[in-house]
Amino acid sequence: MKVGYKIWLENDGKVFGRGPYALLKGVEETSSLHQAAARMGMSYSKAWRIISNAEKKLGFFLLARTRGGLDGGGSKITPAAKELMGRCEHLEKDVGEAIERIYRQHFGPSTGSGRAQGDS
Amino acid sequence: MKVGYKIWLENDGKVFGRGPYALLKGVEETSSLHQAAARMGMSYSKAWRIISNAEKKLGFFLLARTRGGLDGGGSKITPAAKELMGRCEHLEKDVGEAIERIYRQHFGPSTGSGRAQGDS
Numbered sequence: 551m552k553v554g555y556k557i558w559l560e561n562d563g564k565v566f567g568r569g570p571y572a573l574l575k576g577v578e579e580t581s582s583l584h585q586a587a588a589r590m591g592m593s594y595s596k597a598w599r600i601i602s603n604a605e606k607k608l609g610f611f612l613l614a615r616t617r618g619g620l621d622g623g624g625s626k627i628t629p630a631a632k633e634l635m636g637r638c639e640h641l642e643k644d645v646g647e648a649i650e651r652i653y654r655q656h657f658g659p660s661t662g663s664g665r666a667q668g669d670s
Numbered sequence: 671m672k673v674g675y676k677i678w679l680e681n682d683g684k685v686f687g688r689g690p691y692a693l694l695k696g697v698e699e700t701s702s703l704h705q706a707a708a709r710m711g712m713s714y715s716k717a718w719r720i721i722s723n724a725e726k727k728l729g730f731f732l733l734a735r736t737r738g739g740l741d742g743g744g745s746k747i748t749p750a751a752k753e754l755m756g757r758c759e760h761l762e763k764d765v766g767e768a769i770e771r772i773y774r775q776h777f778g779p780s781t782g783s784g785r786a787q788g789d790s
Contacts, residue, residue, distance in 0.1 A: 553761070554680040557769065559777075561671045637776045641673070644775070648768040649677065655764070656757045657679075 552660035553653040557645055559638075565607040570600050571638055574612060574627050578635075582624040583613065608634070672780035673773040677765055679758075685727040690720050691758055694732060694747050702744040703733065728754070
């Protein structure tokens with residue numbers, strides 16, 4: 551048995567979590583929200599809504615439109631998005647380590663296979 | 671802005687989290703899975719399924735049926751369930767404190783109201 555977790559930033563509801571983070575990471579790597587969405591099996595309109603909602607709640611832009619290029623322009627992440635992503639990466643890493651340590655204190659070592667399971 | 675989180679025990683899928691914990695807490699207080707489910711606005715059959723699935727994954731019983739009483743018997747939590755709940759309470763408390771501390775390291779103090787929000 552082991553411990554699972556999810557963390558997110560909130561302010562009267564979720565503001566930023568793994569979904570928007572993964573989309574921004576995809577845009578950073580592909581320079582395209584279309585491609586970032588497709589990689590996650592998500593429609594472009596849903597991806598756009600997720601980013602747009604996060605921008606509204608955060609109060610700053612996460613994506614900037616770029617001009618030119620073969621497909622007539624794509625997207626890139628803003629410096630503010632980059633900084634937010636960096637903070638979230640540190641948060642995730644430190645929280646993951648802390649949770650694992652605290653879990654071991656109360657439940658003993660994590661195991662991949664875990665205890666015997668029931669019959670069905 | 672502040673940080674939100676959820677933790678659970680897992681072993682090839684979720685084993686035990688806030689849902690089953692809240693049901694067991696309700697049974698501890700009401701001696702009835704019917705009442706525990708009703709308090710959470712949940713059908714009895716759904717509550718029963720949640721507990722039964724957790725029992726299978728854990729490999730031990732969480733609820734025992736009691737006899738007698740006005741309604742012809744109710745439920746009580748097993749000693750193993752009580753111990754699990756205690757460990758989960760410690761886990762939640764320590765993890766909550768650690769996450770809050772780590773969040774402050776990377777994002778500054780939590781606020782109830784948070785940053786300025788967008789227009790809509």
